[in-house]
Amino acid sequence: MGDDRPCHIEGIDTFLVKMFHRIVQELKDVRYVSQLKRNLISIDALEALGLEVSIRDEVLKMVKGSMVILKGVRRNNVYYLKGSMVTG
Numbered sequence: 794m795g796d797d798r799p800c801h802i803e804g805i806d807t808f809l810v811k812m813f814h815r816i817v818q819e820l821k822d823v824r825y826v827s828q829l830k831r832n833l834i835s836i837d838a839l840e841a842l843g844l845e846v847s848i849r850d851e852v853l854k855m856v857k858g859s860m861v862i863l864k865g866v867r868r869n870n871v872y873y874l875k876g877s878m879v880t881g
Contacts, residue, residue: 809879
């Protein structure tokens with residue numbers, strides 16, 4: 794949150810994200826923190842799942858084998874995921 798105060802995790806669940814290439818990816822063990830205004834994805838947690846990080850020309854890619862799993866674009870020193878949450 795920027796002020797070093799701890800946040801309470803209100804739940805842990807699995808979510809679906811529709812990626813830039815229209816493939817739906819499942820993110821497991823996602824923590825829900827209502828105090829945060831934005832959804833955050835930990836690169837370290839994704840690396841622990843076996844994904845490799847590649848950053849080039851302000852584009853972040855998370856790769857498993859030869860398949861790009863997640864892709865993000867840098868704006869104002871923050872990488873934004875190219876995709877959307879699947880609801881319903």
